[in-house]
Every structure is written in structure tokens, then in C-alpha cells.
Amino acid sequence: xxxxxxxxxxxxxxxxxxxxxxxxxxxxxxxxxxxxxxxxxxxxxxxxxxxxxxxxxxxxxxxxxxxxxxxxxxxxxxxxxxxxxxxxxxxxxxxxxxxxxxxxxxxxxxxxxxxxxxxxxxxxxxxxxxxxxxxxxxxxxxxxxxxxxxxxxxxxxxxxxxxxxxxxxxxxxxxxxxxxxxxxxxxxxxxxxxxxxxxxxxxxxxxxxxxxxxxxxxxxxxxxxxxxxxxxxxxxxxxxxxxxxxxxxxxxxxxxxxxxxxxxxxxxxxxxxxxxxxxxxxxxxxxxxxxxxxxxxxxxxxxxxxxxxxxxxxxxxxxxxxxxxxxxxxxxxxxxxxxxxxxxxxxxxxxxxxxxxxxxxxxxxxxxxxxxxxxx
Amino acid sequence: xxxxxxxxxxxxxxxxxxxxxxxxxxxxxxxxxxxxxxxxxxxxxxxxxxxxxxxxxxxxxxxxxxxxxxxxxxxxxxxxxxxxxxxxxxxxxxxxxxxxxxxxxxxxxxxxxxxxxxxxxxxxxxxxxxxxxxxxxxxxxxxxxxxxxxxxxxxxxxxxxxxxxxxxxxxxxxxxxxxxxxxxxxxxxxxxxxxxxxxxxxxxxxxxxxxxxxxxxxxxxxxxxxxxxxxxxxxxxxxxxxxxxxxxxxxxxxxxxxxxxxxxxxxxxxxxxxxxxxxxxxxxxxxxxxxxxxxxxxxxxxxxxxxxxxxxxxxxxxxxxxxxxxxxxxxxxxxxxxxxxxxxxxxxxxxxxxxxxxxxxxxxxxxxxxxxxxxx
Numbered sequence: 117x118x119x120x121x122x123x124x125x126x127x128x129x130x131x132x133x134x135x136x137x138x139x140x141x142x143x144x145x146x147x148x149x150x151x152x153x154x155x156x157x158x159x160x161x162x163x164x165x166x167x168x169x170x171x172x173x174x175x176x177x178x179x180x181x182x183x184x185x186x187x188x189x190x191x192x193x194x195x196x197x198x199x200x201x202x203x204x205x206x207x208x209x210x211x212x213x214x215x216x217x218x219x220x221x222x223x224x225x226x227x228x229x230x231x232x233x234x235x236x237x238x239x240x241x242x243x244x245x246x247x248x249x250x251x252x253x254x255x256x257x258x259x260x261x262x263x264x265x266x267x268x269x270x271x272x273x274x275x276x277x278x279x280x281x282x283x284x285x286x287x288x289x290x291x292x293x294x295x296x297x298x299x300x301x302x303x304x305x306x307x308x309x310x311x312x313x314x315x316x317x318x319x320x321x322x323x324x325x326x327x328x329x330x331x332x333x334x335x336x337x338x339x340x341x342x343x344x345x346x347x348x349x350x351x352x353x354x355x356x357x358x359x360x361x362x363x364x365x366x367x368x369x370x371x372x373x374x375x376x377x378x379x380x381x382x383x384x385x386x387x388x389x390x391x392x393x394x395x396x397x398x399x400x401x402x403x404x405x406x407x408x409x410x411x412x413x414x415x416x417x418x419x420x421x422x423x424x425x426x427x428x429x430x431x432x433x434x435x436x437x438x439x440x441x442x443x444x445x446x447x448x449x450x451x452x453x454x455x456x457x458x459x460x461x462x463x464x465x466x467x468x469x470x471x472x473x474x475x476x477x478x479x480x481x482x483x484x485x486x487x488x489x490x491x492x
Numbered sequence: 493x494x495x496x497x498x499x500x501x502x503x504x505x506x507x508x509x510x511x512x513x514x515x516x517x518x519x520x521x522x523x524x525x526x527x528x529x530x531x532x533x534x535x536x537x538x539x540x541x542x543x544x545x546x547x548x549x550x551x552x553x554x555x556x557x558x559x560x561x562x563x564x565x566x567x568x569x570x571x572x573x574x575x576x577x578x579x580x581x582x583x584x585x586x587x588x589x590x591x592x593x594x595x596x597x598x599x600x601x602x603x604x605x606x607x608x609x610x611x612x613x614x615x616x617x618x619x620x621x622x623x624x625x626x627x628x629x630x631x632x633x634x635x636x637x638x639x640x641x642x643x644x645x646x647x648x649x650x651x652x653x654x655x656x657x658x659x660x661x662x663x664x665x666x667x668x669x670x671x672x673x674x675x676x677x678x679x680x681x682x683x684x685x686x687x688x689x690x691x692x693x694x695x696x697x698x699x700x701x702x703x704x705x706x707x708x709x710x711x712x713x714x715x716x717x718x719x720x721x722x723x724x725x726x727x728x729x730x731x732x733x734x735x736x737x738x739x740x741x742x743x744x745x746x747x748x749x750x751x752x753x754x755x756x757x758x759x760x761x762x763x764x765x766x767x768x769x770x771x772x773x774x775x776x777x778x779x780x781x782x783x784x785x786x787x788x789x790x791x792x793x794x795x796x797x798x799x800x801x802x803x804x805x806x807x808x809x810x811x812x813x814x815x816x817x818x819x820x821x822x823x824x825x826x827x828x829x830x831x832x833x834x835x836x837x838x839x840x841x842x843x844x845x846x847x848x849x850x851x852x853x854x855x856x857x858x859x860x861x862x863x864x865x866x867x868x
Contacts, residue, residue: 220845234844245844367823367832430836437813438823447743447814454845456743460806462843466836468610468621469596 168222168452178250180227190387191283194307198248198287201398206233206246208402213238227252232455240413245458246289254279281311290459296425298412299325301405305398317390318380322359324373326425328481332408333374337491339404340377347393355379360488365435370485372435424478426465433464544598544828554626556603567659570683574624574663577774582609582622584778589614603628608831616789621834622665630655657687666835672801674788675701677781681774693766694756698735700749702801704857708784709750713867715780716753723769731755736864741811746861748811800854802841809840
């Protein structure tokens with residue numbers, strides 16, 4: 117439904133990353149043949165699932181050392197922003213949970229790498245993950261053209277059949293609390309740049325409660341509306357609707373959760389402006405989400421309510437494995453598997469033909485999944 | 493990896509089924525424009541997820557009434573075989589479980605329908621499903637050509653751009669026992685026929701234990717080897733390898749389970765011979781599987797062993813939602829959702845970066861998932 121969104125989501129997270137060893141000055145980089153190993157044979161677009169190299173000391177930057185000139189300065193800048201946001205968000209989650217994230221970092225030959233942080237079996241969170249990824253990859257020119265709403269524009273200077281080297285950096289996160297009254301939250305912010313010199317931003321933050329507390333939704337959506345409104349009066353309306361469309365589980369005719377904002381292929385104003393917007397969005401995660409968790413984490417709940425949460429987590433898995441093109445593409449092109457799939461909830465339920473009873477809280481929120489509402 | 497297998501799996505289960513209302517004599521059927529409703533707009537290839545009509549009395553045949561002449565006699569015959577096997581297998585499962593399957597049947601305008609049986613919350617089985625599906629659909633000629641190993645052969649007489657009306661009938665089943673020592677079992681047998689007069693059979697039965705009991709694997713594989721050997725000395729070797737390849741979770745580099753047999757696009761001998769083979773395979777399910785469940789269902793197990801089973805069920809979900817093209821295609825083309833997804837285990841776990849400890853039973857079976865073995 118949103119090819120640009122999907123593709124960028126991929127590479128922002130953990131997309132394909134053939135080993136490019138060409139020249140590195142922006143605009144004239146040449147893709148040489150990737151070194152093909154056994155793992156890549158399954159997926160010619162990717163590196164292979166075992167191409168990442170664990171590192172114990174994370175370098176100051178995962179960008180290539182020469183990515184810092186006038187043409188490519190956004191690369192390191194966006195990475196720095198993501199790393200600062202990762203630190204801030206993980207610290208806030210650790211504080212409310214009382215336990216610590218585990219960290220796994222890796223690099224790749226030819227540049228790029230990532231830092232995945234996962235908190236499992238916490239006091240408040242069943243599973244929380246926050247992952248930075250820096251990718252140097254390439255994709256067929258046609259894929260690039262068809263991957264964007266504005267078509268061939270993205271592949272300028274590239275002949276059909278050629279591969280387009282690209283850079284992508286993104287921070288991605290999913291938090292699954294234990295208490296069924298506390299919502300799951302996901303966000304992803306990413307920057308994408310081809311060696312042809314085109315670039316765009318994408319991202320979003322969305323919330324997935326099992327039970328509806330309207331005040332929580334007003335707080336969450338209101339926080340993001342405020343950020344959006346500072347940058348463009350149309351942003352919130354557009355990006356809220358985009359989220360409602362993107363997070364639709366089509367085979368169910370219902371959304372994964374209660375939305376938020378989602379945008380992609382954004383390059384209609386100076387990069388610096390969009391960078392500021394992305395930064396503020398990433399920095400709003402804690403304010404938008406953590407107070408809701410604080411309010412709900414100790415509420416009492418029944419086994420039936422836990423069961424409903426588990427069923428909704430089953431739907432989360434359905435969305436992520438069937439529709440989230442970032443996940444799918446990552447799986448098929450050889451990203452670091454554990455980082456791609458850290459988004460899956462620790463426990464789920466799949467029941468045959470389950471329908472909430474009319475008039476119950478479960479039916480009430482299901483109405484919102486079937487027919488997205490306006491919250492602010 | 494196996495396009496023919498995938499596509500046929502789809503339609504045998506719950507594939508696309510536009511409302512064809514053309515003539516019905518074999519070879520001259522004409523596809524008219526499908527009636528498009530809201531649900532179909534998302535997936536032009538399919539009927540829409542709500543196009544099935546529940547029925548309380550299942551008709552004697554779900555085939556079109558005029559599907560019984562010399563050209564189309566295999567349609568009703570295969571359906572009868574599937575329904576008899578469904579009855580036999582469900583009866584055996586009910587007997588060992590002590591509870592009953594629930595049944596949902598449906599028909600579609602223009603012919604076709606299905607009978608889904610699900611046993612949930614049983615004594616022995618957490619979730620067991622067995623579903624018959626009869627589909628009258630159509631697909632683009634190009635899809636048909638590329639969907640088979642023998643290419644254009646399947647689309648003979650059809651011009652590029654035209655849709656090929658087809659008939660498909662299949663019986664599909666997944667059984668998930670509670671006890672982690674008792675394996676999950678899946679089978680699917682299907683018959684596919686285009687109105688151009690080409691036909692083929694596909695199917696297979698495979699087993700997914702969380703713990704390895706070699707004697708069980710020898711029994712299961714041995715039962716199917718015996719059936720295969722009666723029909724062709726090459727069948728077992730070929731179809732066992734095909735299962736090992738098809739059920740590979742590529743992003744994990746491990747198989748879903750310990751295989752069995754899998755075949756598709758089979759039409760290299762008289763239809764009657766392959767029908768007999770398929771019938772014997774379907775009828776071997778009870779003998780191949782139920783004695784293993786009987787032996788394992790009351791074994792003692794620890795919480796850790798249950799947790800490992802749940803993790804393997806997470807992998808089951810990964811395979812079904814990411815790779816099983818029958819599931820994917822069914823989801824995207826508007827099959828009956830609850831029937832498509834009845835295969836998902838009731839409960840699962842997804843842990844970050846879990847690896848079995850060397851030397852444990854979990855590591856032992858993981859070796860078999862990583863490197864398929866010979867059992868008989």
C-alpha cells in the first residue's frame with residue numbers, strides 16, 4: 117500500500133547491505149560486485165544473515181569514516197541523533213522498569229552496523245527493544261523507482277539494471293508491557309540517502325492498547341499533534357491518517373492498534389527542517405508513552421483480560437510478519453535476524469474465530485480497530 | 493523456492509475465488525468480471541474475506557452440480573476422498589482427546605465452499621484443526637505459468653493477460669498437542685484443475701516435535717515410506733527431500749520440524765494412480781501420528797520444557813506467516829481467514845536471541861533442524 121514507506125522502513129531498520137567497496141565520495145560511488153558467501157546465495161539483495169560482526173566496544177560512529185563532508189554530513193548527524201534518543205529512551209524505560217537493557221552491537225565490512233538493546237523479563241515490561249541500525253546497501257534502480265511515490269526521481273542518474281548504492285540510518289523500537297491495561301508502543305525514525313544524492317526521511321510512533329482509556333489516547337496523540345503542529349499545520353492530520361492506513365491488518369479489516377503518526381518519503385522542504393522534526397518526534401517518545409505506562413502498570417486485571425491482551429499480541433505478530441514490509445524485506449534480504457524480530461511480543465495467543473462479546477470493553481476497543489477514530 | 497508447491501498449497505487450502513459465473517463445461521468456461529464489493533477492492537485476485545456464506549447443513553458436495561461428467565469427475569471424487577479422510581482423522585483425534593471438534597461450513601456464490609473443524613482447549617490437544625476447501629477461482633495466465641515448474645504448459649490455450657479459471661479441492665490440517673513431548677503434525681492433500689484441462693496433485697504430511705524421540709521419527713517417516721514405496725521406489729526419497737527444503741525457515745537456517753513428505757505439480761502418470769497415492773497418504777495420517785501422541789501425551793515435563801515447546805511454536809508461526817505461500821496468498825486474496833489461520837498454535841513465545849545450551853536435548857533437536865537427517 118505504501119511502497120516508499122515499506123522500503124525505507126526496511127533499510128532504516130535492518131535492510132540489505134551488500135558489501136560495497138567502491139569509492140566513497142558522494143555522487144560518484146560505484147558498486148562493485150558483492151562478495152557472495154553461502155548465506156547470501158539465498159538472497160542476492162542482501163548480505164546474508166551472518167554477515168554482521170559482534171563488537172564489544174561500539175565505535176563513536178557506525179558511519180564510514182569519510183561520511184562527514186558537506187555532501188554526506190546528514191549521515192553522521194542522523195546517527196548521533198538516533199544514538200542520543202536511544203540512550204534517553206532506554207534510560208527512561210530502565211527507570212520505570214527497575215531492570216536494565218542488554219546491548220548487542222555489531223559492524224559490517226564496508227561500513228555500517230547496529231546497536232540492539234533488549235530488556236526481557238522486566239518488572240513492567242515483558243519485552244522491550246530499541247535498535248539502531250546503520251546500513252550501506254544497494255538496490256536495483258527499478259526497485260528504487262517503484263519504491264517511492266514520486267517514482268524515477270529517486271533513481272536519477274542510474275540506468276535500468278544498475279544497482280543504486282544507498283545509506284540508511286534508523287532507530288526502531290517496540291515496548292510490550294506485562295499489564296494488559298498498559299499499551300504496547302512502537303516507533304521508528306529513519307534517514308535514507310542514495311549515492312545519486314537524493315534523500316528522504318521517514319518515521320512514526322504508534323500505540324497499541326488492549327484496552328481503551330480515552331485519556332491515554334488523547335495524551336499520546338496530543339503529544340504528537342503538538343510536535344507536528346510546530347512544523348506544519350497539515351502534518352498531524354496527514355500522518356495520523358497514514359498511520360491508520362499503514363497499520364491496517366487487511367485480512368482482519370482491523371488496525372493493529374490505535375495509531376499515532378506515520379510518514380515517509382518526506383523531502384519537500386530543507387533536510388535540516390525535516391531533521392529537526394524527526395528529532396523532536398524521537399524525543400517525544402518518552403513524554404508521549406512513559407506517563408501512560410506509569411499510570412497503568414500496577415492496575416489490577418483478570419485472567420480474561422490477560423487473555424485478551426495475548427490475543428491482541430497475536431494480531432501484532434500477524435501484522436509484523438505478514439504486512440510490515442520492513443520486517444519481511446529484512447527477513448528476506450539478510451538483516452540481523454534477532455534485531456528484526458525483537459519486535460515480536462514474548463507471548464501470544466491465536467484462537468480460532470474469537471470475537472469479543474457485544475458491549476464489553478473488548479468490543480469497544482475492537483470498534484476503534486475496525487473504524488479508526490479521531491482522538492485530538 | 494517452490495512456486496508450484498506454494499500456489500497449489502494456496503488454492504488447495506483457501507485460495508482466491510472470484511465469482512465466476514461463466515459456462516461450466518470443462519475447457520470452455522469463460523471468466524466474467526467478478527462482482528466487486530468493498531472487501532475485494534483490496535485484493536483484486538480474490539473474493540474478499542467476507543464472501544463465504546455460513547451454512548448449517550453441509551451439501552453432499554461442495555462442487556458445482558454439473559462437475560461430474562467425464563471431464564470433471566475427479567473433482568467430486570477428490571472431494572469425497574477428502575471428506576472421508578476428514579471424518580476418519582477427526583474421529584481418531586476426538587477419541588484420543590475425549591472432546592469434540594466444532595464444525596463451521598460455508599458455501600460461495602458460483603460454487604465451492606468448505607468445512608472447517610477445530611478442536612480447541614482439548615485434553616490432549618491445545619488446538620487441532622482439519623479443514624476441507626473447494627475453490628472455483630481464477631488467476632492470471634502469467635501467474636499460472638510461473639507457478640509451476642513446467643512453466644507455460646499449465647496455461648495452454650490461454651493468452652497473456654487472460655485469467656485462467658481453475659478448480660481446487662484440498663484437505664488441510666494442523667494438530668498442536670499440549671504435552672511438549674508430543675509433536676505437532678500438519679498435512680495437506682489437494683487436487684488442482686484448470687478449465688484448460690490441465691491438472692495436478694500436491695500434498696504432504698510433516699511432523700514438528702519439540703523434543704527428539706528417534707523411534708517416533710522412524711515410525712512416522714517409516715509409515716510414509718511404506719505408502720510411497722507401494723507407488724514408486726523414488727517417491728519417498730524425493731518427497732522427503734522436498735519437505736526438508738520447503739519447510740526451511742530461511743532466516744533462521746533451520747527447518748520448522750523434522751519433515752515428512754511433500755510433493756507438488758504431480759501429473760507424470762495417470763490421474764487415477766496419483767489419486768490412489770494421495771488417498772493412501774491421507775489415510776495414513778492416523779497410523780503415522782496418533783500412536784506417537786498416545787505414547788507421549790501423558791509424559792511428565794518441566795516448565796523449561798514447556799517453554800522450549802512454546803519457542804518452537806513461535807518458529808511455527810514465523811514459518812507459516814512468512815514463508816507458507818498458501819497462508820500468505822490466502823491472506824492476500826480473501827480466503828476465509830479463520831480457516832487459513834487455524835494452523836497457528838494457540839500459544840507461542842518469541843525470545844530475543846535464544847540459543848539452546850550445548851549438549852542438551854534442545855540442542856540435540858536443533859542440530860536436526862539445522863541439518864536434516866535421514867530417519868528410515
